[in-house]
Amino acid sequence: NAGVMQNPRHLVRRRGQEARLRCSPMKGHSHVYWYRQLPEEGLKFMVYLQKENIIDESGMPKERFSAEFPKEGPSILRIQQVVRGDSAAYFCATRDTLTNEKLFFGSGTQLSVL
Amino acid sequence: ELKVEQNPLFLSMQEGKNYTIYCNYSTTSDRLYWYRQDPGKSLESLFVLLSNGAVKQEGRLMASLDTKARLSTLHITAAVHDLSATYFCAVDNPLRGGADGLTFGKGTHLIIQP
Numbered sequence A: 001n002a003g004v005m006q007n008p009r010h011l012v013r014r015r016g017q018e019a020r021l022r023c024s025p026m027k028g029h030s031h032v033y034w035y036r037q038l039p040e041e042g043l044k045f046m047v048y049l050q051k052e053n054i055i056d057e058s059g060m061p062k063e064r065f066s067a068e069f070p071k072e073g074p075s076i077l078r079i080q081q082v083v084r085g086d087s088a089a090y091f092c093a094t095r096d097t098l099t100n101e102k103l104f105f106g107s108g109t110q111l112s113v114l
Numbered sequence B: 001e002l003k004v005e006q007n008p009l010f011l012s013m014q015e016g017k018n019y020t021i022y023c024n025y026s027t028t029s030d031r032l033y034w035y036r037q038d039p040g041k042s043l044e045s046l047f048v049l050l051s052n053g054a055v056k057q058e059g060r061l062m063a064s065l066d067t068k069a070r071l072s073t074l075h076i077t078a079a080v081h082d083l084s085a086t087y088f089c090a091v092d093n094p095l096r097g098g099a100d101g102l103t104f105g106k107g108t109h110l111i112i113q114p
Helices: none
Strands: A005-007 A012-013 A019-024 A031-037 A043-050 A053-056 A065-068 A077-078 A088-095 A109-113 B004-007 B010-014 B019-025 B032-037 B043-049 B055-058 B061-066 B070-074 B085-092 B102-104 B110-114
Touching: A012 A019, A019 A088, A019 A109, A019 B070, A031 A077, A043 A065, A043 A077, A043 B102, A077 A088, B004 B085, B010 B019, B019 B032, B019 B085, B032 B070, B043 B055, B043 B061, B043 B070, B070 B085
Parallel strands: A012 A109, B010 B110
Antiparallel strands: A005 A019, A019 A077, A031 A043, A031 A088, A043 A053, A065 A077, A088 A109, B004 B019, B019 B070, B032 B043, B032 B085, B055 B061, B061 B070, B085 B102, B085 B110
């Protein structure tokens, strides 16, 4: 089991470009959470997805941000028209069932917007 | 809104000393987590505390949970340099049954000096 895989590890974008962050859950995990971490801060919840469904996106900014978890393939966090304030580390975490307390984190994607 | 507060946020201590990090949360919660994060790295799960009075120990770290006081502690015994890291506590949101993932504290930056 390769664990939760995120790519790329580092992503550099210029203002106005699009950023796509990928998260491949652990085998058997169908619950995916995305978090954002600003420097010197804790992680902030963004969105919770199950296969093909967005369950809770209460932590997502209203504009430019979207997430999906298709039937096949990784979960994608997409940021359109990036701005400098989007620079942060983005982590995904997965679990196999909603009630399982074991939540596994990926290694994160560090997004830098120039 | 569930709030999680850690203190201290910064801690510098000498090797061999003992110290405690505190984590307060604002509403009842099902589960409390402690994570460790090294610079530029992902989160490493340390402990999951599930019930009042729960105590778990791993090496020089011991975590406890008092659900009535809504307080968890992470105690460090005879600190060594390798324990230098940022430590986060996080709780499940009871109203959402864990559906929106975890609410994190801001973290405690721990530096252990020889």
